[in-house]
Amino acid sequence: MDNASRxxxxxxxxxxxxxxxxxxxxxxxxxxxxxxxxxxxxxGGLLHQFRxxxxxxxxxxxxxxxxxxxxxxxxxxxxxxxxxxxNLALEIAKSRELLTHPSSVAFAVGLVVxxxxxxxxxxxxxxxxxxxxxxxxxxDPDLAVLRWAAARGLALSAQLEISPLPxxxxxxxxxxxxxxxxxTALQRPMEP
Numbered sequence: 001m002d003n004a005s006r007x008x009x010x011x012x013x014x015x016x017x018x019x020x021x022x023x024x025x026x027x028x029x030x031x032x033x034x035x036x037x038x039x040x041x042x043x044g045g046l047l048h049q050f051r052x053x054x055x056x057x058x059x060x061x062x063x064x065x066x067x068x069x070x071x072x073x074x075x076x077x078x079x080x081x082x083x084x085x086x087n088l089a090l091e092i093a094k095s096r097e098l099l100t101h102p103s104s105v106a107f108a109v110g111l112v113v114x115x116x117x118x119x120x121x122x123x124x125x126x127x128x129x130x131x132x133x134x135x136x137x138x139x140d141p142d143l144a145v146l147r148w149a150a151a152r153g154l155a156l157s158a159q160l161e162i163s164p165l166p167x168x169x170x171x172x173x174x175x176x177x178x179x180x181x182x183x184t185a186l187q188r189p190m191e192p
Contacts, residue, residue: 011049013039015063018056032056054116061119065126068094084180087133088144095151096174099158099167140187151177 017039021030032053036043050056075093076086083089131145138144154173157163163170176182 007049010041010045011059013041014046014049014056015059017041018060030056054119057116058119061123065123068097071097084139085134085137085144087130087137088148089178089180091130091134091148092151092174092178095155096178098155099170099174143183143187147177147183 014035017035018030021034021038025034030053032046032050033043035041035050035056036046039046041049050059071094072090075090079086079089131148134144134148135141151174154163154165154170154177158165158170165173
């Protein structure tokens with residue numbers, strides 16, 4: 001195995017170990033020593049990949065963004081036609097994906113916000129761009145943003161385990177948020 005492949009394999013093992021630690025023990029237990037133990041990577045090998053805990057957090061954030069970029073690509077491919085608001089539909093689907101594929105990365109992102117808010121600049125900018133696309137395609141931009149916010153709120157409350165809603169009700173609510181026909185009667189025309 002060449003150095004680049006070995007390096008990528010080590011990086012992947014470290015990220016998987018960090019995710020496992022967060023899922024099992026919570027974000028407070030995520031340390032470089034814990035990642036080395038969990039992954040079986042020597043401390044020196046880990047430090048070669050990630051010099052600081054902030055570097056690990058940044059890698060977890062990048063991992064999450066890459067996952068959702070691929071999810072978005074596949075979603076657009078599968079739903080290329082027939083949606084009145086394709087960007088809103090995609091964002092609702094991404095929020096629903098947080099529930100159907102629970103990932104400890106969401107908790108890592110919470111840790112990033114708490115410990116390194118500067119790392120959230122790129123995700124914040126991406127979210128702002130997503131919202132601009134949603135507003136631009138919507139007959140009623142305010143209603144579209146409300147639907148987006150409702151989907152995000154459902155997903156985040158479930159991720160934080162504060163939602164009292166059972167899975168079936170969550171599934172039903174997401175389906176309703178994604179169904180454009182449920183919202184046409186509430187739409188107001190854009191103001192000039």
